Amino acid sequence: xxxxxxxxxxxxxxFPLVAVAREIKKIYRKEDLELFYLGPxxxxxxxxxxxEGVIIKTILAGKLRRYFSFKNFLDILKIPLGILQAFFWLFxxxxxxxxxxxxxxxxxxxxxxxxxxxxxxxxxxxxxPGLAARMESKYALEIFTSFEETEFFPKExxxxxxxxxREEILKGSLQEARKIFExxxxxxxxxxxxxxxxxxxxxxxxLEILPELLANFEIIHQTGSKTFTxxxxxxxxxxxxxxxxxxxxxxxFLNEKYLKNALACCDLVVSRGGAGGIFEIAGAKKPSxxxxxxxxxxNHQLKNAYAYSRAGAAEVIEEKNLKPHFFLERLKHxxxxxxLLSKMSVSAESFARPKAAQxxxxxxxxxxxx
Numbered sequence: 104x105x106x107x108x109x110x111x112x113x114x115x116x117x118f119p120l121v122a123v124a125r126e127i128k129k130i131y132r133k134e135d136l137e138l139f140y141l142g143p144x145x146x147x148x149x150x151x152x153x154x155e156g157v158i159i160k161t162i163l164a165g166k167l168r169r170y171f172s173f174k175n176f177l178d179i180l181k182i183p184l185g186i187l188q189a190f191f192w193l194f195x196x197x198x199x200x201x202x203x204x205x206x207x208x209x210x211x212x213x214x215x216x217x218x219x220x221x222x223x224x225x226x227x228x229x230x231x232p233g234l235a236a237r238m239e240s241k242y243a244l245e246i247f248t249s250f251e252e253t254e255f256f257p258k259e260x261x262x263x264x265x266x267x268x269r270e271e272i273l274k275g276s277l278q279e280a281r282k283i284f285e286x287x288x289x290x291x292x293x294x295x296x297x298x299x300x301x302x303x304x305x306x307x308x309x310l311e312i313l314p315e316l317l318a319n320f321e322i323i324h325q326t327g328s329k330t331f332t333x334x335x336x337x338x339x340x341x342x343x344x345x346x347x348x349x350x351x352x353x354x355x356f357l358n359e360k361y362l363k364n365a366l367a368c369c370d371l372v373v374s375r376g377g378a379g380g381i382f383e384i385a386g387a388k389k390p391s392x393x394x395x396x397x398x399x400x401x402n403h404q405l406k407n408a409y410a411y412s413r414a415g416a417a418e419v420i421e422e423k424n425l426k427p428h429f430f431l432e433r434l435k436h437x438x439x440x441x442x443l444l445s446k447m448s449v450s451a452e453s454f455a456r457p458k459a460a461q462x463x464x465x466x467x468x469x470x471x472x473x
Contacts, residue, residue, distance in 0.1 A: 104199055104471060105139065105199050106471075107193070109142045111164070111209050119460070120152060120267075122460035123463050126463070126464035129464075130461075130464055138158065140158070144161040149161075162189050162211055164209075182210065185210075198221060202463075203236075204226055205226065205233060205236035207233075213239045222470065224466070225245070228378035229377075229378050231403040243260065246262070247264045247463055249266040249459075265459035266459055268460065269359065272366065272383055276364065284323055287350055293434070296375070297325060297374075302327065303327075304425065314344065317351055328355040331353065372384045376399070376411075381417075384417075387451075391417040392417065395408045396422070397422045414453070418433070418437070
């Protein structure tokens with residue numbers, strides 16, 4: 104049995120594929136199972152999926168930006184070439200099914216699969232699906248969604264499962280977190296996430312009020328790989344009191360081991376509004392403060408964040424309102440209301456759908472007669 108995964112170029116697309124691949128392997132234990140990834144070359148798919156035993160095949164994929172860029176002219180040419188590459192690979196590989204996570208990287212594979220009449224299943228994470236997912240939805244037999252109020256898709260095709268998260272993310276421990284982060288204790292712990300690339304504006308806000316933050320809280324801060332060196336250096340310059348430095352734990356990126364333990368030990372998460380992050384936070388039953396990325400396509404992060412906040416699990420600060428001391432006072436206010444944090448935690452648990460990957464894997468295997 105051959106299943107092809109495809110998706111588009113970010114950790115937000117790759118992590119759900121990892122989660123579904125793991126669940127398929129748990130359910131279907133026969134030796135004839137072959138899992139492939141067919142999509143653009145990027146470090147997330149090459150590293151994370153290969154670690155799961157998924158065979159990687161790369162093709163060209165073009166990203167159409169919603170702003171003027173000379174890269175658009177080159178990427179337009181990549182799209183038909185990518186479809187041609189995908190067509191020949193799929194023709195000779197003859198997979199039984201394509202599972203698409205959406206994104207520009209999935210488009211050539213899905214279009215070639217459509218031509219070859221290969222069954223297509225689609226998952227979209229955000230309330231407002233991107234252009235690729237909307238186009239692919241016409242050819243998908245089933246469309247799995249993260250949010251009940253997902254826009255655009257025909258209702259008869261939709262199955263709301265939540266966003267697939269890795270089960271292992273929910274298995275961290277406070278004891279292990281104390282070791283790997285060298286936690287000091289005595290203060291409430293805030294986990295700050297900016298996505299796999301970090302979040303420049305959030306980083307700047309954190310640095311501006313860092314001494315005041317550390318006077319009140321212990322901070323685990325995912326800075327993003329590209330900005331880690333600069334943020335760490337600026338943080339060292341900002342923290343003049345030696346006694347406060349031990350309460351700040353910057354890291355470029357939280358891999359699975361670090362993330363699961365950070366979620367286990369923290370009292371509050373500060374995050375963007377990506378669906379992947381939201382559902383991991385919900386699965387960990389943590390209250391959160393969400394700062395949606397204002398430049399996200401179709402403003403999907405803002406819609407995701409407000410949908411989550413309406414469930415009572417989070418508060419939202421729009422980036423246009425994000426001022427350093429307003430942010431600090433909001434944090435202090437939340438921690439002054441343990442009853443509110445407790446309610447947010449309960450609401451997060453109610454919102455979470457930790458079995459999404461298992462449900463999707465079961466649908467795929469049932470369709471294939473397994």
